[in-house]
Amino acid sequence: MINIRQSDIAKELNISRVTVSKALRNHPDISIEMKKKVNEAVKRMGYVPNLIAKQLNSRKTFTIGIVVPDLENNFFSYVVDSMIDYATEKDYRVILTVSREKESVEKRNIENLIGMRVDGLLVCNSQETKDTLIYSQIKRMKIPLVFFDRVVADAGFSSVVFDDRAGAISSLDKVIGAGFTMIAHFAGFSGINIGKERCEGYRASLEKHGIPVRKDWIIEGGYELKDGQSSFMKLLAQGDMPEVIFTVNDRVALGAYKAAKEAGLRIPEDIGIFGYGFSEITDFFDPQLTVINQDPRKMGLEAIRLLLNEIEKKTKTGQNKIYIEEEFLWRKSVKRKVKK
Amino acid sequence: MINIRQSDIAKELNISRVTVSKALRNHPDISIEMKKKVNEAVKRMGYVPNLIAKQLNSRKTFTIGIVVPDLENNFFSYVVDSMIDYATEKDYRVILTVSREKESVEKRNIENLIGMRVDGLLVCNSQETKDTLIYSQIKRMKIPLVFFDRVVADAGFSSVVFDDRAGAISSLDKVIGAGFTMIAHFAGFSGINIGKERCEGYRASLEKHGIPVRKDWIIEGGYELKDGQSSFMKLLAQGDMPEVIFTVNDRVALGAYKAAKEAGLRIPEDIGIFGYGFSEITDFFDPQLTVINQDPRKMGLEAIRLLLNEIEKKTKTGQNKIYIEEEFLWRKSVKRKVKK
């Protein structure tokens, strides 16, 4: 690698390195002719300023560190995309790391990013994450950090999350409002937060409308396609079918689609299906999934916005909790019984 | 932001900063007891080494700069994911930039990454990119660079690409081998490289098997869903339907799906559809698309592997051209007429 330095330009022009530095930063000290000369030499010699050196003595890197659990999950790739978009607009760079849902990797990534002296961190925890020591250290070091989607509670950092319980309730309200009362739920595992809140919302809405909550219609499984399939099979085996199924996420919904079709049931004529997800993916479903849409771009944007504000001290650090509104998109996979 | 430096530890322990530096790097000079003392202080005081300073005098950053045109395109997010995977494994970091298919942004991103003194670059050009000046400069600076997917030819860099023409031919061969002769093609625009090669492959295979190429069965459109729909409508309007449609990519295929279903045609019973794409997405199609699979992870992995080898001088720079094999996945959207 060949690198031209300011001092090379200085030598070439027989001036001091400081003059070059000032000229490059358009310092009023320097005469216009000199600036012209310098800029010319810069082009001619192919000088590219060394940001590392600049960062070292400014103690500001214009770099944001991102930690996501997994990029294979398209949700996160959209989140990251929107973050980079905004960062670029504001002249920040992004170092992207992936934890593969491993607590140890998450920790290593964060240490690495701190070592790089990023100006701030955007973190979505891995599913494993229990040990919050590193976060209290970040707090002590006063490094701005914003959690998104998954949060270490009580660590004293700002966060951007969805309000799952509220989203579930308002969606169920709509489905019930459209004339349905027989609604099953393919839940995740009640252990994990995400599944719990959605399930609670489901129960709350039914109760609100005086619809009895049937235990045999809440089927706990996992969060993957196969879980949707097996839950559907289980439901079918029980014999007593609901009109609509509310699924904990889009992969489970797709599993339900497959199982339903294999059982010769049409969607939405024979069985309606809706659930959590995000529109970019569920667009592909046939029929398009009626979805409680969690917009990854909104989340990414709010998170990095908040972080940059905290970095630039426009907002108090660690005090903000933003809820991203979920949007209910009524599409093809559920058919209204009652007109709006 | 609060940062502890080696000198702070030195002061605390009443020793020289150099001793700290050496102890931290486990230098044989230093006694075991001293190392213990230092490491203890490190923990206690929350010292995190400043990589910026380290990079400045080692002139090595262990950082790779990536430029992709667009992360919304899931293909690229998988590519990036696999790159980060491998980079992390080899203790490299990744700065990720997105050009949004803009030449100007691509250029700015690259300059930025060079300024950060990344050890190497992984670049997929924007669709606009014409001006190759920056690439000749990179060549002059001897910065290792590997192009992937889209390449600036003759810039003297290594590259990793798919061999579209070959992939199309071998796939068409298989479809023809399964008993089909009436095969239409929804092409992109012949102006763009990607569409051209695929179309050439289509023609070449038909000709090889003595099947006349019908001009009215090569329908040029764009690369988006709506283009697949309109191409299908056009085909339908012509009245003379093929048995199978070969589409230039998966979005066009999905458009064809939609239009076919609306026209009351069943896939694959009434019409078969297959095309370029990648399996992660086309899995969602109903029925699953028979696809010429371009594996993004393979591409990402080969690209960063090659780059790291060039960085570490295990391979000559700029001399390698790797073709990623495309894999034909025979799935549900085309039904064999003849047994294998």
Added chain:
DNA sequence: ATGAAAGCGCTAACAC
């Protein structure tokens, strides 16, 4: 208007 000196946090080379 131009330049000399000092320092950002770290490491390599060379004393003691």
Added chain:
DNA sequence: GTGTTAGCGCTTTCAT
């Protein structure tokens, strides 16, 4: 074993 000196490429005083 431990410490001193110098330098990575840049910027920020402060002289001239």
